[in-house]
Amino acid sequence: MEQQDRYIRFDWAVKCLLRQKANFDVLEGFLTVLLGEEVKIIELLESESNQQSVDDKFNRVDIKAKNSKGEIIIVEIQNTRELYYLERILYGVAKAITEHISLGERYYEVKKIYSISILYFDIGKGNDYLYHGQNSFTGVHTGDRLEVTTKEKDALVHKLPAEIFPEYFLIRVNEFNKVAVTPLEEWIEYLKTGCIRSDTQAPGLAEARKKLIYYNMSPAERHAYDEHLSAIMIQNDVLDGAKLEGRMEGRLEGRMEGKMEGCIEIARNLKSMGLDTETIQKATGLLPEEIQKL
Known part of the structure; x- marks a missing residue:
């Protein structure tokens, strides 16, 4: 076990x-x-x-x-x-x-x-x-x-x-x-x-x-946690890609835009599943008003 x-x-x-x-x-x-x-x-x-x-x-x-x-x-x-x-x-x-x-x-x-x-x-x-x-x-x-x-x-x-x-x-x-x-x-x-x-x-x-x-978390909490891990992977991919190209500072703006888009997509999926705003906020870091607009 x-x-x-x-x-x-x-x-x-x-x-x-x-x-x-x-x-x-x-x-x-x-x-x-x-x-x-x-x-x-x-x-x-x-x-x-x-x-x-x-x-x-x-x-x-x-x-x-x-x-x-x-x-x-x-x-x-x-x-x-x-x-x-x-x-x-x-x-x-x-x-x-x-x-x-x-x-x-x-x-x-x-x-x-x-x-x-x-x-x-x-x-x-x-x-x-x-x-x-x-x-x-x-x-x-x-x-x-x-x-x-x-x-x-x-x-x-x-x-x-x-x-x-x-x-x-x-x-x-x-x-x-x-x-x-x-x-x-x-x-x-x-x-x-x-x-x-x-x-x-x-x-x-x-x-x-x-x-x-x-597995002690509720299904909704587990899903929010899994989406949090996905968000981390998205950010790491962006950081690693920028590092490989040797243009980390030059890509800062694009990194932030890509991270924002990834968070919005995750939040939209969680909202469609009926999760509450607070849980979605914890998983994505978006502000409540940003979540409500989705």
Whole structure:
């Protein structure tokens, strides 16, 4: 029976299933393994930037959580497929910082941001499947790392800039070609193949085996999910074709037009089957008013 199990892709799960509080344990496991410390989710943050459009149909989710030291952190996860992915990552972090500090609060209320990008395309040279980056200030002549003294809540606090500035994780899913041994490798294997081993002990994956089974979805949900996979294939074909021709930037406009046409055709088919607007929106990323015009 194990071979018959089919698990929902992580990007769709984050978009549609893992936003429910009862399913936070899957996301908590993923973050715990990636960050190397226990993470507990407080809430999923909703903002204008979370709204989906034709240009942003592949999910982004902002998470408010608490780390093992009891500190509040903001985690931004996005399944990046954009042409200008580095700019997109930077923009997402800037939005997360500004959106989640209340007007009038002092700067020490700014939360530490972790940006996690799950990449399903080739981003260039590099031999690893996981890259991590953070800000630090190094002496040009001495090579030492700068430590900043700040006054927070009437106390002097010594911090490295890396404790304040965002940290970035780039997961190059397609570059993972190992036999999964560690919990992190098991998670990357699931991100790439959708497979979860039956004896997994990785935090979050045992819960995912119970909650992300494809056949547990309703027929309508399964159909919307399958159309989502078709949309991904359409976009990948466009990106790959542009790359082969060596004219990626020159074909940006045509890529967007082709992606739009593919989404509209999928939405039209789903609408003819009687699916509701919300489900169609999740599958295609089209706006409700665009769906209603079909």
